[in-house]
Amino acid sequence: MKYVDEYRSEQAARALSAEIRKATTQAWTIMEICGGQTHTIVKYGIEDLLPPSITLVHGPGCPVCVTPLEIIDKAVAIASRPDVLFTSFGDMLRVPGSAQDLLSVKASGGDVRIVYSPLDAVSLAERLPDKKVIFFAVGFETTAPANAMAVWRAHELGLTNFSILCSHVLVPPAMEAILASPTNLVQGFLAAGHVCTVMGYEEYIPIAERYRVPIVVTGFEPVDILQGIAMTVRQLESGTSIVENQYSRAVRRDGNRAARELVRKVFEPTDRKWRGIGEIPMSGYRLRREFSSFDAETVFELQDITAEESPLCIAGQVLQGLKKPHECSAFGTRCTPEKPLGAPMVSSEGACAAYYHFGRFRTRPAS
Amino acid sequence: MCLAIPGKVLEIDRTTQPTMGTVSFAGIQKRVCIEWVPEVKVGDYVLVHVGFALNTIDEQEALETLKLLSEMGDLAGELSPQVPGPADGSHGEDGRQESKDRPRRTP
Numbered sequence: 001m002k003y004v005d006e007y008r009s010e011q012a013a014r015a016l017s018a019e020i021r022k023a024t025t026q027a028w029t030i031m032e033i034c035g036g037q038t039h040t041i042v043k044y045g046i047e048d049l050l051p052p053s054i055t056l057v058h059g060p061g062c063p064v065c066v067t068p069l070e071i072i073d074k075a076v077a078i079a080s081r082p083d084v085l086f087t088s089f090g091d092m093l094r095v096p097g098s099a100q101d102l103l104s105v106k107a108s109g110g111d112v113r114i115v116y117s118p119l120d121a122v123s124l125a126e127r128l129p130d131k132k133v134i135f136f137a138v139g140f141e142t143t144a145p146a147n148a149m150a151v152w153r154a155h156e157l158g159l160t161n162f163s164i165l166c167s168h169v170l171v172p173p174a175m176e177a178i179l180a181s182p183t184n185l186v187q188g189f190l191a192a193g194h195v196c197t198v199m200g201y202e203e204y205i206p207i208a209e210r211y212r213v214p215i216v217v218t219g220f221e222p223v224d225i226l227q228g229i230a231m232t233v234r235q236l237e238s239g240t241s242i243v244e245n246q247y248s249r250a251v252r253r254d255g256n257r258a259a260r261e262l263v264r265k266v267f268e269p270t271d272r273k274w275r276g277i278g279e280i281p282m283s284g285y286r287l288r289r290e291f292s293s294f295d296a297e298t299v300f301e302l303q304d305i306t307a308e309e310s311p312l313c314i315a316g317q318v319l320q321g322l323k324k325p326h327e328c329s330a331f332g333t334r335c336t337p338e339k340p341l342g343a344p345m346v347s348s349e350g351a352c353a354a355y356y357h358f359g360r361f362r363t364r365p366a367s
Numbered sequence: 368m369c370l371a372i373p374g375k376v377l378e379i380d381r382t383t384q385p386t387m388g389t390v391s392f393a394g395i396q397k398r399v400c401i402e403w404v405p406e407v408k409v410g411d412y413v414l415v416h417v418g419f420a421l422n423t424i425d426e427q428e429a430l431e432t433l434k435l436l437s438e439m440g441d442l443a444g445e446l447s448p449q450v451p452g453p454a455d456g457s458h459g460e461d462g463r464q465e466s467k468d469r470p471r472r473t474p
Contacts, residue, residue: 001393003373003412003424006433015439036369063368089417091368117418119400142369146419149385149400156384194369197414197421220370223436249429250371250414256422258403349368 003249007221016226017049020233027053028236029185030229031178031321033171034140034192035062035349036220042354044222050229057185057321058354060174061192063139063167064091064347065319066274069307071167072097075136078165078300079105079112085128087121088136090114091347096340098307102136118150118164125154125162134296137164142194144168144285145259148266151287151294165296166286169272171195172203173283178320179211186321188232190218190225193247198263200255204243212241219247266291275343276309276316313342318351325355332356371416373424376401376409390415 032038038058041047047056060066076097079086086102093103093112106112111131115121118135125133137147147164154162171192178184191204196217208215214235218228228246235241245251263285272284287295296302309315312330317323325331325344335341337353344350348357374390374397385402390413400419401407413420 001373002375003429009436012436012439015436019439034369061369089368116397117400119418139368142371142416142421145403145421146400146417149402149419153385192369194371194414194416194421197371227432227436249425249432250422252422252425256403258405259419259421262403347368 004221007219007223009223012223013049013226016223016230020049020054020226020230021051023230023233023237024051024053025237027055028187028233029055029057029321030188030190030232031057031059031186032190032218032225032228033059033061033175034190034195034220035065035347035351036194037190037192037218037225038062038351039349039354040220040222040225042351042358044225045358046222046225046229049226054229054233056229057324058318058351059178059189059321060274060277060319061140061171061195062319062344062347062349062351063143063169064095065315065343065350066169066277067092067095067138067167067343068273068275069098069309070273070305071138071165072101073099073305073307074297074302075102075165076100076105077302077305078134078296079110080108081132081300083132085111085113085124085131085133086136087113087115087124087133089138091349092136092138094340095343095346118146119153122150122153122157122159122162125159126157129161131161132299133162135162135164137166137168140169140171140192140195141199141263142192142197144263144267145198145256148262151266151291152262154294155291160293163294163296163299164287166267167272168267168285169274170269170283170285172207173280174274174277175204175207176211177277177280177283179207179213181320183320183322186213188214188236189216190228190232191215191243193217193219193224193251196245196247196251196255198255198259200253200260201243201245201251202253208241208243214241215243217243217245217247217251219250274319276313276319278316310341315342315344315352318344325352328352369416371414371421373412374399374415376407376411376413376420379407379409388420390420
């Protein structure tokens with residue numbers, strides 16, 4: 001497949017591995033933001049290609065993992081209603097709420113359907129005027145334009161039976177929260193390539209300057225990741241801290257302006273709670289007031305729900321790069337992809353699931 | 368969830384709202400919203416996420432990266448120590464994970 005296979009080249013990976021080994025003179029901790037990058041790193045054993053002094057820690061960039069328990073409980077409450085058709089991306093269906101998940105609502109007779117695109121949910125609302133069609137709008141900046149387009153389209157079509165349950169999150173405030181924490185270990189970042197495809201990378205420049213941390217916009221294939229690490233190490237070793245773009249085939253400095261403009265018209269920034277981490281100021285999107293009739297939380301007048309996480313789960317520390325998944329006492333025993341305690345064990349992009357599927361036999365200690 | 372896949376644009380339909388196109392992903396064809404890539408032409412590659420083209424792939428940039436990587440690849444034999452293949456979770460016939468000194472296939 002063009003633009004994929006060539007970035008899985010063993011020869012290029014070996015050359016980059018050698019370059020990183022040659023350039024590294026001391027210990028460095030680098031965080032990849034995106035769950036898709038975590039998946040590639042663990043699947044392809046990227047850490048085995050690095051010198052032992054480089055530690056990769058896995059960031060909070062998995063929307064499935066950071067969607068708060070309360071929102072999952074709200075989704076379950078809405079999806080359980082007989083007049084509702086609840087639509088979602090497939091990976092949200094098995095995320096445990098405090099009592100059940102969306103898949104068990106479906107098993108009990110609820111109309112819960114997986115859609116490929118938010119526009120498919122709008123089409124369902126057009127075809128089924130007697131149903132209230134809800135789309136579970138989660139995700140980072142990459143997904144925000146698609147969800148904005150669904151609301152925009154429903155607005156243009158005059159649909160009154162379509163709404164979204166919105167729990168959008170944003171990358172830069174989460175990076176700042178990690179860097180500002182007194183327990184922070186991260187010295188360099190691989191920024192999430194597809195988030196930057198939409199948003200560009202100008203907003204990372206002040207973060208790199210303020211915290212003196214190199215930020216390299218990085219793609220998702222193994223060679224992309226290795227090249228991103230090589231560029232980060234080169235900066236760390238030379239004491240520079242600027243924003244660089246490894247993923248230049250897909251990312252322009254100002255992102256995609258048309259997509260950003262639609263996001264700006266439909267959404268506005270808001271404080272957002274992150275599962276396992278807590279509230280981060282202005283770290284999410286909500287619908288603007290003029291689109292409030294498409295907000296499922298308004299449509300269904302849901303009460304605020306408070307829910308407790310499993311006391312065993314250390315997802316919050318994993319998502320901040322403070323612990324590795326296999327350092328959790330429940331990893332692979334009481335918490336597995338079949339019976340997850342926390343969300344990072346659910347999604348294939350969650351660090352815990354990636355370690356469970358690909359990395360649980362690894363012997364290299366997490367430094 | 369931020370997965371986005373490159374695909375080749377086969378058809379563009381500017382009569383729809385929003386603008387849609389047919390995109391091939393190694394032979395699998397999908398209808399994709401191309402509203403945000405107005406410059407796109409048939410034969411171009413776009414990066415698609417949940418049914419939306421987020422950007423066109425810049426062939427010149429891709430070639431530059433590959434040229435750099437291939438120049439590095441030429442040096443690999445001289446520079447590289449023995450490095451393991453990807454940890455794809457596969458096991459040897461004895462049920463244990465293959466050891467680092469046994470060469471493995473790149474998936």
